[in-house]
Amino acid sequence: xTDTLRDTRKADFETAKRxxxxxxxxxEAIADFSMIVPGDKVMVCLSGxxxxxxxxxxxxxxxxxxxxxxxxxxxNLDQRxxxxxxxxxxxxxxxxxxPFRIEVQDTHSVVKRVIPEGKTMCSLCSRLRRGVLYRVxxxxxxxxxxxxxxxxxxxxxxxxxxFHNGKIKAMPPKLVxxxxxHIVIRPLAYVEEGDLAAYAEDRxxxxxxxxxxxxxxxxxxxxxxxxxxxWEKKHPGRVISIFSALTRVTASHLMDRTLYDFANLAATGRxxxxxxxxxxPDGESGVDPQxxxxxxxxxxxxxxxxxx
Numbered sequence: 001x002t003d004t005l006r007d008t009r010k011a012d013f014e015t016a017k018r019x020x021x022x023x024x025x026x027x028e029a030i031a032d033f034s035m036i037v038p039g040d041k042v043m044v045c046l047s048g049x050x051x052x053x054x055x056x057x058x059x060x061x062x063x064x065x066x067x068x069x070x071x072x073x074x075x076n077l078d079q080r081x082x083x084x085x086x087x088x089x090x091x092x093x094x095x096x097x098x099p100f101r102i103e104v105q106d107t108h109s110v111v112k113r114v115i116p117e118g119k120t121m122c123s124l125c126s127r128l129r130r131g132v133l134y135r136v137x138x139x140x141x142x143x144x145x146x147x148x149x150x151x152x153x154x155x156x157x158x159x160x161x162x163f164h165n166g167k168i169k170a171m172p173p174k175l176v177x178x179x180x181x182h183i184v185i186r187p188l189a190y191v192e193e194g195d196l197a198a199y200a201e202d203r204x205x206x207x208x209x210x211x212x213x214x215x216x217x218x219x220x221x222x223x224x225x226x227x228x229x230x231w232e233k234k235h236p237g238r239v240i241s242i243f244s245a246l247t248r249v250t251a252s253h254l255m256d257r258t259l260y261d262f263a264n265l266a267a268t269g270r271x272x273x274x275x276x277x278x279x280x281p282d283g284e285s286g287v288d289p290q291x292x293x294x295x296x297x298x299x300x301x302x303x304x305x306x307x308x
Contacts, residue, residue, distance in 0.1 A: 040143045041144070060072060077129055151191055156228065160221060
């Protein structure tokens with residue numbers, strides 16, 4: 001076997017493995033959070049970036065093979081950015097045979113008029129875009145609005161809120177829209193950005209640049225992304241550990257009185273699974289806390305993890 005053939009087969013194997021992994025993770029997220037139910041009409045918001053292309057591609061696969069029947073409609077908002085290639089998305093969507101709607105709304109001019117030159121326009125642009133998409137969802141009878149945010153987006157948002165807003169808050173995989181009229185879902189919640197970038201290359205999606213508006217990337221998000229990348233480089237597994245922590249919150253060990261009733265806390269006289277452990281021993285030594293000796297009966301027992 002030649003080196004070229006060997007390399008080709010290896011690349012094909014990695015591509016197939018990545019495709020299966022992404023589809024599996026999307027399926028798990030949909031099941032875990034009941035994102036899609038029989039009869040749903042899912043509006044997939046398509047920006048022309050790698051994430052939303054991948055989202056549509058995977059949902060089309062699931063629509064065709066999943067036991068749950070649901071419809072898909074792709075929706076793109078043409079915000080009239082200078083140089084925007086307006087033919088790219090319609091041509092692509094026709095080629096894959098998915099129902100779609102291109103909504104033309106000149107929000108770009110509004111943002112340029114309101115935001116001073118050189119300032120980040122993303123926040124206002126996003127707010128205007130949401131309003132248009134909510135309206136379109138209502139007009140087409142969509143029961144769910146699917147967005148292309150992935151695992152890295154969720155983690156970055158968590159740290160940005162922690163560092164800059166004093167909140168423990170991320171991006172939920174499923175939520176009610178801010179106008180209270182729609183259910184918004186993020187089926188890519190378990191998928192890492194690196195896999196989506198490679199998947200986009202594998203599938204050769206016709207990517208539309210995201211900087212046509214001339215706005216700079218949010219500096220705080222850029223710094224947070226770099227921080228997470230550096231952490232993962234120095235401490236492999238740290239990022240997935242943090243992400244897993246978002247799914248296992250112990251409200252009694254935080255300080256939010258709206259989430260836990262500290263005022264009426266009382267001793268029960270029985271062991272509590274979420275009792276007074278400042279740091280779970282199993283995270284450091286691999287020892288199950290339930291296996292530790294009982295020292296409550298007055299006998300002092302010295303125990304050194306890992307030494308028997």
